[in-house]
Amino acid sequence: MRIELPAAAIEVTVGDITRQEDIEAVVNAANAWLMPGGGVAGAIHRKAGPALAEACRPLAPIRPGEAVITAGFGLPNAHVIHCLGPVYGVDRPEAALLARCYRAAIALADGKGIxxxxxxxLSTGAFGYPVEEAAPIACSAVVEALKEAHTVRLVRHVLASDALARRFAEATRKAAAR
Known part of the structure; x- marks a missing residue:
């Protein structure tokens, strides 16, 4: 699914975040220490290679809602933007922190000319954020951040399942209609 906004587009697809060859920057669902883990972080670190962990060391730790950027190393992307999403029920206010992740990543990309x-x-895997709550927050934050962006012209939500993609597509449509 693709939605055209006045100055950018948002896509929602099912796929592998490490195989987005036409995208300049991928977002890592990072842990505070920016080290390999399970899920998205593990997949990104495996594909990027050990140089990614070395590049991350001096940038850590980060706090929930924050984003930092490194090179993509072995990934087909020039950059990795590492975001620490909130742990649901632990990091408060979790909705504001989740929205901040998306806004911070887009602002960081925009500042680098990406x-x-x-x-x-973000946060819907091991961090336990319910998708039905996370999708509207994420999609609204993306739509709002794109209104301020100068260079970011495409945001793609790369999701692990059709059910997740349906949720994000619906939330994107609603956010874009506001």
């Missing part, structure tokens, strides 16, 4: 960025569903 035109395209791909996100996983």
């Amino acid at each position: 035109a395209s960025i791909a996100f996983p569903a």
